[in-house]
Amino acid sequence: MFSAISMTLGQLNDPPIRRVIGKTLGLAILGYVVFVVLVYVLIGWISGLSGWLEGLAQFGGVLAAMFIAWFIFPAAAAAIAGIFADEVIDAVEAKHYPGLPPARPVPMLAAVVDGLKLAAIALVVNVVALPLLVIPPVYVLFTWVVNGWLLGREYFEMVALRRVDRATALELRRRHNRTFTIAGVMIAVCLTIPFVNLVAPVLGAAFMVHVAQNVLNHKRIATQAVKPLA
Numbered sequence: 001m002f003s004a005i006s007m008t009l010g011q012l013n014d015p016p017i018r019r020v021i022g023k024t025l026g027l028a029i030l031g032y033v034v035f036v037v038l039v040y041v042l043i044g045w046i047s048g049l050s051g052w053l054e055g056l057a058q059f060g061g062v063l064a065a066m067f068i069a070w071f072i073f074p075a076a077a078a079a080i081a082g083i084f085a086d087e088v089i090d091a092v093e094a095k096h097y098p099g100l101p102p103a104r105p106v107p108m109l110a111a112v113v114d115g116l117k118l119a120a121i122a123l124v125v126n127v128v129a130l131p132l133l134v135i136p137p138v139y140v141l142f143t144w145v146v147n148g149w150l151l152g153r154e155y156f157e158m159v160a161l162r163r164v165d166r167a168t169a170l171e172l173r174r175r176h177n178r179t180f181t182i183a184g185v186m187i188a189v190c191l192t193i194p195f196v197n198l199v200a201p202v203l204g205a206a207f208m209v210h211v212a213q214n215v216l217n218h219k220r221i222a223t224q225a226v227k228p229l230a
Contacts, residue, residue, distance in 0.1 A: 001182070001183070001186075001211070003210070004183075004207055004210035004211050004214075005186075005207065007092075007096060007210055008092075008203055008206045008207045008210065009203075011091070011092065011095060011096075011206060012203075014091055014095065016087055016088070016090070016091035017088060017091055017202065017206065019087070020084045020087050020088050020091075020202050021199050021202050023084055024084060024198075024199070024201060024202055025198055025199070028198070032069050035065060035069055036062055036065045036066060036069065039061050039062060039064070039065035040058050040061060040062050040065075042061075043057050043058045043061040082116070082117075082158065082201070084202075085158050085205045086162075088202055088205040088206050088209075089103075089158070089159055089162065089205060089206075089209050090103075091206075092206050092209040092210070093209060093213075096209075096210070096213075097209075097213055100163075103162040103163065104161070104162050104163065117154070121150045121154065125143065125146050125147055125150060126143060126147075129142050129143050129146070140192070143188065143192070144185055144188045144189055144192070145185065147184070147185075147188035147191070148181055148182070148184035148185030148186070148187070148188040148189075149181050149184060149185075150184065151184040151187045151188055151204065152180035152181045152182070152183050152184025152185070152187070152208075153173060153180060153184070155180075155183070155184065155187065155204055155205060155208040156169070156172075156173055156180045156183075156208055156211070156212055157169055157173065158205065158208070159205075159208050159209050159212040159213075160172060160173075160212050160216065163216055164216070172215055172216070176215050179211065179215065180211070183207065183208060183211045186207070187200060187201075187203070187204035187207065187208075190203060190204070
């Protein structure tokens, strides 16, 4: 894990990774601004208020929108990063695993669906967890563990399905569930740290390449070991 973290951080300045971070941040921030502005306009339109009452309602609505957006922002960033995950994975594999054969093609539609699925999962979990805010330590622990399990699973599949079929990926995920959950919790923790959460989805994709390759390498070695002698 520590070597995976080191390699991930060491590649942050690579042009392909910087490009994905830029696109992820740009689209996520744009979505954030559009959401807040839309709330502001809608409150003014449907409230029926005028003057300072309208301004007060809009101000309160914007504050509420910013609060809500703070919780859904990681989900939005995860969705966008999922769309661009192939670019991150390609960059990491090209630098650290140049001997790998060409990856299995992942259709753009599948990448979009994976990104939306990841966002939906993260959004549902974080909305369900909101009542736990009354007990902050429990809320934080719950979101870290549950999001960690979900993120570990989804990020691993994004990486592994480029190299193995879905059945093999599911088998590996079940067999190494603890490893991927720990990796997912680390990503989930990053998603709760202000400013770090802006790039956490990209970091998560790069980090999971190293974790997944370690598991896939063990599988290759085990497969070669059981091959019958010619």
